[in-house]
Amino acid sequence: xxxxxxxxxxxxxxxxxxxxxxxxxxxxxxxxxxxxxxxxxxxxxxxxxxxxxxxxxxxxxxxxxxxxxxxxxxxxxxxxxxxxxxxxxxxxxxxxxxxxxxxxxxxxxxxxxxxxxxxxxxxxxxxxxxxxxxxxxxxxxxxxxxxxxxxxxxxxxxxxxxxxxxxxxxxxxxxxxxxxxxxxxxxxxxxxxxxxxxxxxxxxxxxxxxxxxxxxxxxxxxxxxxxxxxxxxxxxxxxxxxxxxxxxxxxxxxxxxxxxxxxxxxxxx
Amino acid sequence: xxxxxxxxxxxxxxxxxxxxxxxxxxxxxxxxxxxxxxxxxxxxxxxxxxxxxxxxxxxxxxxxxxxxxxxxxxxxxxxxxxxxxxxxxxxxxxxxxxxxxxxxxxxxxxxxxxxxxxxxxxxxxxxxxxxxxxxxxxxxxxxxxxxxxxxxxxxxxxxxxxxxxxxxxxxxxxxxxxxxxxxxxxxxxxxxxxxxxxxxxxxxxxxxxxxxxxxxxxxxxxxxxxxxxxxxxxxxxxxxxxxxxxxxxxxxxxxxxxxxxxxxxxxxxxxxxxxxxxxxxxxxxxxxxxxxxxxxxxxxxxxxxxxxxxxxxxxxxxxxxxxxxxxxxxxxxxxxxxxxxxxxxxxxxxxxxxxxxxxxxxxxxxxxxxxxxxxxxxxxxxxxxxxxxxxxxxxxxxxx
Numbered sequence: 001x002x003x004x005x006x007x008x009x010x011x012x013x014x015x016x017x018x019x020x021x022x023x024x025x026x027x028x029x030x031x032x033x034x035x036x037x038x039x040x041x042x043x044x045x046x047x048x049x050x051x052x053x054x055x056x057x058x059x060x061x062x063x064x065x066x067x068x069x070x071x072x073x074x075x076x077x078x079x080x081x082x083x084x085x086x087x088x089x090x091x092x093x094x095x096x097x098x099x100x101x102x103x104x105x106x107x108x109x110x111x112x113x114x115x116x117x118x119x120x121x122x123x124x125x126x127x128x129x130x131x132x133x134x135x136x137x138x139x140x141x142x143x144x145x146x147x148x149x150x151x152x153x154x155x156x157x158x159x160x161x162x163x164x165x166x167x168x169x170x171x172x173x174x175x176x177x178x179x180x181x182x183x184x185x186x187x188x189x190x191x192x193x194x195x196x197x198x199x200x201x202x203x204x205x206x207x208x209x210x211x212x213x214x215x216x217x218x219x220x221x222x223x224x225x226x227x228x229x230x231x232x233x234x235x236x237x238x239x240x241x242x243x244x245x246x247x248x249x250x251x252x253x254x255x256x257x258x259x260x261x262x263x264x265x266x267x268x269x
Numbered sequence: 270x271x272x273x274x275x276x277x278x279x280x281x282x283x284x285x286x287x288x289x290x291x292x293x294x295x296x297x298x299x300x301x302x303x304x305x306x307x308x309x310x311x312x313x314x315x316x317x318x319x320x321x322x323x324x325x326x327x328x329x330x331x332x333x334x335x336x337x338x339x340x341x342x343x344x345x346x347x348x349x350x351x352x353x354x355x356x357x358x359x360x361x362x363x364x365x366x367x368x369x370x371x372x373x374x375x376x377x378x379x380x381x382x383x384x385x386x387x388x389x390x391x392x393x394x395x396x397x398x399x400x401x402x403x404x405x406x407x408x409x410x411x412x413x414x415x416x417x418x419x420x421x422x423x424x425x426x427x428x429x430x431x432x433x434x435x436x437x438x439x440x441x442x443x444x445x446x447x448x449x450x451x452x453x454x455x456x457x458x459x460x461x462x463x464x465x466x467x468x469x470x471x472x473x474x475x476x477x478x479x480x481x482x483x484x485x486x487x488x489x490x491x492x493x494x495x496x497x498x499x500x501x502x503x504x505x506x507x508x509x510x511x512x513x514x515x516x517x518x519x520x521x522x523x524x525x526x527x528x529x530x531x532x533x534x535x536x537x538x539x540x541x542x543x544x545x546x547x548x549x550x551x552x553x554x555x556x557x558x559x560x561x562x563x564x565x566x567x568x569x570x571x572x573x574x575x576x577x578x579x580x581x582x583x584x585x586x587x588x589x590x591x592x593x594x595x596x597x598x599x600x601x602x603x604x605x606x607x608x609x610x611x612x613x614x615x616x617x618x619x620x621x622x623x624x625x626x627x628x629x630x631x632x633x634x635x636x637x638x639x640x641x642x643x644x645x646x647x648x649x650x651x652x653x654x655x656x657x658x659x660x661x662x663x664x665x666x667x668x669x
Binding site: 108131135159 | 292
């Protein structure tokens with residue numbers, strides 16, 4: 001069976017559209033909200049949902065996602081419950097790809113093989129482990145591949161040509177280009193620099209290129225989409241949900257629909 | 270035993286160590302690795318390092334025979350390696366000088382550090398002042414409260430101390446925050462990690478700089494005691510003072526290496542910081558090692574009377590030495606450490622750090638079980654001035 005991520009990117013390419021990838025933390029703003037939020041995001045035009053697995057020590061994340069992770073853990077969210085949520089989501093949505101994004105230790109505590117088997121069964125399509133760079137991820141990438149799941153990797157402005165090629169050898173589905181130096185939710189973004197680096201990545205990696213970090217609104221998303229295949233939005237959405245926790249599904253739906261509209265609006269230039 | 274030559278090129282000690290960081294940090298680590306490879310055998314770099322250790326730190330630190338205490342215990346002879354006599358009062362400064370010299374050669378004008386008890390922060394602030402580098406120290410807000418005196422020392426030395434409010438607000442969270450700073454400011458910033466943990470090349474680099482401790486012991490022990498010790502004992506939090514004294518002794522197979530972890534309220538109390546004795550392997554802060562974690566892989570809060578041992582992980586080389594059986598790891602409770610602290614003050618006239626008191630406590634437990642001709646060498650890694658308030662509070666003594 002083809003991986004849902006590939007199916008989705010093929011369809012978008014045929015339609016001349018760009019992928020929109022929202023990130024939310026599993027278990028925030030509440031454990032019960034995660035499933036309806038996922039459905040709302042899918043209805044509002046999400047092409048892939050990145051579901052954050054909360055971790056006690058999210059070293060690569062800025063304050064917004066750190067706090068989100070802390071809240072989720074305080075409410076009792078676990079990797080097991082995250083997988084169960086994905087399985088439930090698959091009960092009514094068999095098309096929208098789901099990528100789990102998190103840190104290595106919860107996966108290692110569960111056992112890597114067991115985790116991959118359970119993720120495949122739950123209907124997960126890709127896994128991005130922030131602290132598994134390619135040199136530490138070959139075995140894990142092979143375990144995922146054996147189950148038809150895609151290993152998703154990060155690339156940074158500081159990644160050398162050699163490293164981009166190393167990531168290219170293992171990456172499936174898409175690579176996630178981190179458009180800023182720093183942690184998630186940081187600073188402002190230079191679209192010119194992004195364009196240059198994405199072009200460099202395309203020369204060495206033959207999967208789709210998603211761009212994230214620093215994208216907060218429709219206008220920025222649209223400019224980034226002109227140079228990338230996919231736009232990833234995390235901290236801004238997580239913050240919007242934190243601001244109105246009681247209306248999480250409605251807020252996420254409205255919020256993403258606006259970005260979707262900006263991405264799909266006809267060009268007049 | 271096969272020649273011991275670890276880590277491998279990718280920073281592995283058996284299954285431990287490695288480079289488990291986000292892609293955003295890889296370039297900085299690659300640069301550090303390349304520069305360290307260039308300078309570690311450079312005669313000029315080594316000469317400068319040794320000159321600084323001699324004239325700024327006051328090395329070599331002496332080895333002292335705790336004769337009266339050994340007499341009273343009636344067994345093995347206990348010797349102290351006096352790292353407490355270093356400038357800044359602990360072993361931490363050895364490593365800070367090495368890394369600051371690297372920072373200067375890399376042209377980085379700004380250094381950052383994480384600190385728990387504040388000893389590594391003070392040592393970093395000290396060398397930053399010495400070399401004219403800007404210095405920012407991350408410290409959990411809980412530790413800022415507990416270690417007010419060290420916070421003030423860092424400020425006197427010109428450093429900025431940033432209290433960290435995330436997570437458990439202790440050392441591990443300070444480390445997370447320092448990593449975030451580094452990711453953001455990697456162009457002009459050098460991260461001076463204080464222990465033998467973190468992503469490669471840090472565990473190797475910190476070990477190499479701290480190995481001066483063990484190397485001195487190798488020539489001092491025959492002079493002072495007539496021969497090498499039967500056992501070397503050191504406390505283990507992250508494990509830098511232990512690795513510094515252990516590493517040169519690894520090929521000396523007849524010398525037992527004993528690491529002493531903080532058993533807090535007891536190894537089975539659930540309130541301790543004994544990662545090697547009670548943890549399981551996992552991935553945190555850039556390396557694979559033994560970690561104190563729950564069944565879902567979340568890192569749990571640790572406890573020790575000594576802030577410097579209060580860390581849920583441990584350097585990956587200790588994990589490997591444990592697995593291959595070259596070193597043994599034991600636990601000493603808060604109470605045992607405090608008793609050794611007081612005894613050391615009164616019997617030997619030395620006020621040891623609470624961290625070092627764990628190693629001393631184990632030595633005084635072991636000594637009576639051994640013959641009088643046996644020799645125990647304890648790394649007295651720091652002095653206890655910083656612990657006055659904690660000890661007074663715990664002992665119910667009046668501060669004045």
